[in-house]
Amino acid sequence: MPTTVEQANLTTACRYLELIENFAPPAELEEILHSDVSLEEYPNLLMPTGSKRDFAGMSIGPQQGRKILTTNRYEIMNAFAAGDWVTLEIVWTGTLAIPLGSMAAGTELKAYIATFLQFKEGKIITQHQYDCYEPFPVS
Secondary structure, rough: OOOOOHHHHHHHHHHHHHOOOOOOHHHHHHEEEEEEEEEEEEEOOOOOOOEEHHHHHHHHHHHHHHHHHEEEEEEEEEEEEEOOEEEEEEEEEEEEOEEEEOOOOEEEEEEEEEEEEEEEEOOEEEEEEEEEEEEOOOO
């Protein structure tokens, strides 16, 4: 049974995904992300060298997503909380609004994601992201 803090962290983690899914403006992410937040996205098909982002980079991410995606859905398969950490197993599906590489607008992308979120003062302070994309369709 999760503690009260662990349950609050799980709720915040789910809210975080909801905000990203809905292309939330930066001001809404301020409620969820700690000002010292850091994200490390490990190498994957879209980010071959991975990426590191701070609060500024993370808070504009949904707005950048809005420019290339028409839809952006997260399905939580499993969620676990232990102390200050939440682990999420997610299936992400996005539909391209514009052509990307050899993919036409309207192409659906899918990734299987493991996200590890650390909390401080009720907000996300650290995110480790592992995205495993299905092979991209070739147009």
